[in-house]
Amino acid sequence: MGIESRQRQGMSCERLERVERFIDDDYIATGKLAGAVTQVWRRGELALNSILGLADRERRLPMAEDSIFRIYSMTKPITSVAVMMLVEECRIALDDPVSKYIPAWGKLGVHMGGMMEGFRTRAPARPMLVVDLLRHTSGLTYGFQQNTNVDAAYRELKVGALATDGTLEEMIEKLATLPLEFSPGEAWNYSVSTDVLGYIVGKVSAMPFEVFLKERIFDPLGMVDTAFHVPEEKRSRFCACYAVGALGSKLATGQKPTLQDDPYTSPYLTPPTFISGGGGLVSTAADYMRFARMLLQGGELDGARLLGPKTLELMTANHLPGGVDLPRLSRSMFSEANYDGVGFGLGFATTICPSATLVAGSAGDFFWGGAASTFFWVDPREDLIVLFLTQLLPSGAHPVRRQLRTLVYSAITES
Known part of the structure; x- marks a missing residue:
């Protein structure tokens, strides 16, 4: 599915076609x-809705609009919005100590050595503080960082591993x-x-987190297919996920992706x-996209207001201490962002x-992506949203996000 008219929302249709052609070729x-699936939203309409290739290579099922x-870490902005909804209700404050909500964390120490x-x-x-959780300055880590003895302990204890066993409460413990x-x-x-x-x-909120998301975000916005699992009646629409190399690894020339998660046997089905x-x-x-x-x-869509504009303004400002960009403060071996010239807000x-x-x-x-190479960004100055959905682990396998930015911005003819 390509361009529906020759000139749309201040963008060159020929250059939008180049976006689709580049992804395809x-x-x-x-x-x-x-x-x-690649979508470009500008000035209140879809300027590009490109649907290419297969959702499932093994079964030769075509990619579809539905x-x-x-989405892996593209879950994080949704969770961050949920937090800020409670901040607006004065049920959480950004400078609250996390131990107010998790008393057992009141005496957490900082690693000095040992295993x-x-x-x-x-x-x-x-x-x-709560703000540290939102901006990833908490001192916590991910096991896949493979950087220190602390993240090694995360791997050993399967902390935040999206395992089929264990619970969020057990992770906190x-x-x-x-x-x-x-x-x-x-x-x-x-x-x-963000899991915390x-x-x-x-x-x-005194309700299960997944219920809060459904009742306070998904239902009001009409996000009918967003959930923590895929029900049986939607299985035929669930994409296969592929993998090449390993998280953070450098790919060998010509390395091809292999099936990582079959949609007919996936853990996501339960x-x-x-x-x-x-x-x-x-x-x-x-x-x-909604x-x-x-x-x-x-903060509002079709009469459903989740947040106030000033709260979104606060969320999308750079909250890194000192106003620096990520290279000045980051210790991550991996994240879903390039660093130079980039700060981090509240989610x-x-x-x-x-x-x-x-x-x-x-x-x-402002933007974020997911481990299976999904990506989105929002540009208020250009009245622009770009959404890219695919299923390839890891997200750093190819420079498609950077290329997509270059292609989309080069298609803008009217600012």
Whole structure:
């Protein structure tokens, strides 16, 4: 499905066609990706709705507009919106200590040396705050970072591993026994912080986190296919997921993707015990575009207001201490962002210096992606949303996100 008119929303139709042609020629035809949905929303309409390739190579099922994708870390912005809804209701404050909601974390230490069973720690310079969880300055980590003895302990205890066993509550209990990587606020490290926020949302709202998302976000926005599992009646729409290499690895030339998760035997077909606000949702292009349109419009869509415009303004500002960009503060071996010229807000990365990124964009555009190469960004200055959905692990396998930014911004003819 391509362009429906020759000139749309201040964008060159010929250059929008180039977006679709590039994805088709460089990614679908070469076998790098099985299929992809690319949508460009500008000035109140879809300027591009491109649906290419296959949702399931093994069964030769074509990609469709209503195909269901694992969005992994694109769950994080949704969880962050849930937190900020409770902030607006004064049920959570950004400077609340996390121990107010998780008392067992009141004496978390900072790693000084040693390995699991023998960690040496010191007291943090200050307590972990809710804002630290939103901006990943909490001192927590991910096991896949493979950087320190602390993330090794995460791997051993399967902390935040999206495992089919275990619960969110059990993850919180495990984390109470592990040290922090650093004192909160001293560095940025991509982490299980957003999973912890899901736990806090459930505790403060006195309802299961997944119920809060459904009743307060998905139902009001009409996100009918977004959930933590795929029900039987929707299985035929669920994409296969593929993998090439390993998370953070450098690909060998010509390396081809292999099936990683079969949609007919996937763990996603049953409700999980571990409800991951950091990476557990599935969704569709239509659903996630509605979420992104709500963000673009300052917290409201079709009469459903989730947040106030000033709250969105706060969320999409750079909250890194000192106003620096990620290279000045990051300790992550991996995250879903390029770093130069990019800051981090309350649930999103945000461009603070477009020239430093060496890619076209706008100061104040905000974005995030998921482990299976999904990606979205919102550019309020250009009244623009771009959504890219595919299913290939890891997200760093190919530079498609950077290329998509270049292609889309080069299609804008009227600002």
